[in-house]
Every structure is written in C-alpha cells, then in structure tokens.
Amino acid sequence: MVIILYIGYKCRLLPTKEQASIILHNINCSRFVYNYLLSLRVSTYEGEGNQLFYADMCRVITALRHDPFYHWLSSADVKCLKQSAKDLDDAFKNFYAHTANFPKFHRKRECGSYRTYPGKLSGNRVRIPKVGMVKFIPSKELVGRVVNATISRSLAGKYYISFCVETDEIMSESCAGVIGIDVGIRHFYTDNLGNVIDMPDLTKLYILRDRAQHRLSRKTKGSKNREKQRIRLARIYEKITNIRNDFLHKLSTRLVNENQVIAIEHLDVSSMMKDKNVAFYIQNSCFSTFFAMLSYKSLKKVNCALLRVDKFFPSSQLCSNCGYKNSQVKDLSIREWTCPNCGSHHDRDINAAKNILKEGLKQLA
C-alpha cells in the first residue's frame, strides 16, 4: 500500500554573513507585509464591511513593491511576501471557522521565520530565492519532492531550514505487540506490562537556565553584555528543547515499530492550555507532542492502530482484573491498592495502563 505524506525535515542552515543579512531582511519584510495586510483587512472590514481576499492582497503587495516609499520591499523574496498573505488568509479562515482567535500582529523579535519555495538541492547546498546557494547540514536523506521550505532564525541566532517534503511512501509493517500507555507526572509513562519510561534528567540544564536567567535580569538594558547573556540563555533553552524532542522522537518511533495496537488517553488540549501550573503545562505540552508524533508515525504503518480512550474514562479507578470501580482511588496519593471485589493487588499506573489498553481494544471489536 502507498500513501502520500507530508514530512518536515529540519536542518541547520549555515549562511555566510551576507546571506544571513538577506535572510533577516526577508524575515522582516514578510512580517511587515503580514502586519500591513492585517491592518488593511481590519480597516476595510470596518469601513465598507468588505472582505479582502488572497488575490486582492497579492495585488496590494505588487503595488507596495512599486511604491518608492516602500522601495526596500522590492529587494525581498516575492514568494515569501505572498506566503505572508496566504498565512493571513488562513488565519482569517480559521477565525471564521471558530478554530482560532482573531489574527494578531506579529511582534518584531530576535527570532522569526518565513516560508518560500527553494530551488534545486545539490549535495549539502540549497538554492534559496534572493539569497543564493546556502550550505546546510542534512539531518537525514531527503526522500520525495520538496513542496516548500521555512527558513527561521532562532533566539540564539542560529539559522534553520525546514523542508516540507511530499512522499508517496510504501508503508512498512509493525511487529505484533499491543501496548496501553498511561502518561503521568511522576514518570513519563507506564505501560500495561509495568515498564516505566522517564524523561531524560534535565535538572542540570534547568539550574544553568535559571542562573542564566537571573544574570540576564541584572544586566543593563541595551548593553552589549546583556545581548551576550541573552544569547547564552537562548542556547540553553534550545538545548533543552533538542534533548526533549530527540527523546520523544526515538520513543515514538520505537513504539510504532514494535506494536500493532497502541492505546493512549485522549488529551484535552484546550483545557490544558488554561492550566496555570507551569511545570504541569510543560509536561502536558510534551504529551501532546508525543501523541502527535505517535499519530503521524502510526499512519506510515500498514498495521498499526493508535487508539484514543475517552478522557472521561476512569482508567485509574477500575480494577483491571474484574472491572470493579473503586472511587477511593481518585486520590492521587494512593499509589497501590487492593481490589475489594476480587482481591487483586494493583500498582496505580500499571493498572491504569491495562485499563486503557482494554478500553482501546473495544474500539477494534
């Protein structure tokens, strides 16, 4: 079986000084165009009640590029400016479909990105419109047709290119395992067989981060030292993100390779976002990234089913042996309990994982 997939390949980009300044110019221009069009759309809507469509916005961009007042726009990559119009159009579509808030103006920040259509790749070089041939470090071999690319500058001043690639992949098969997963705060997850997986220990990096944050707060605003410290801090943040993503990628790949059935809880993202507890929020955002990875990786397998169990399913309160519901276990501090009905002894997390698997398998029946 063959399916068409869109896969992102993010690679480190190594522009020369001149190339970096052109990239920065493109980022700034695409942000300017986005904000300009947004204010235009708001004022046309308020004035005449009319909508500005994508084609209208493209005409505005062409007019701006010929306006001597905005002459600097003419040296920017046209494709990335039109992408800004496309992005804004999508943002409004999502707003009208009630799936997003009203589009916001993009702030000028140290980091930023723009999307464009790159030219031919040759070896470890890619032709970027207006920038020229730029070196990059391939993360793995690109298979398929490059649809577009996002070029970004991180807070630490590093450049990245993320190729969106269309592939018609021949789906592979997973091994015969079945697994139920209970994610949690104490351990990253516990499965139905009692295997416990923990996040890599980032304590040392967190200490470095807090120290760097503190030092940054003591530097004079606008000073060179502050800028240096800002970059140092951003590098630590990037390192943390990289370690975390690497862990999530390896884990999700292994799970879809080894299992034909993976049962997970359904995470409610919108209620998660309201949670003000930061540690909990970070942990949760890891879970949703992890589940998203499982979701698209399982699509690449012929025989891998990712089953989501309803969020109201009381996975930790049911006895996985006899199905008795023990409401006392609601209390999160109870780690182990004995079923009053059948007498089996349970570890809270393993029991929950078993129940999630059982409940998930019902969907297949």
Ligand SMILES: [Zn+2]
């Ligand atoms: Zn029981």
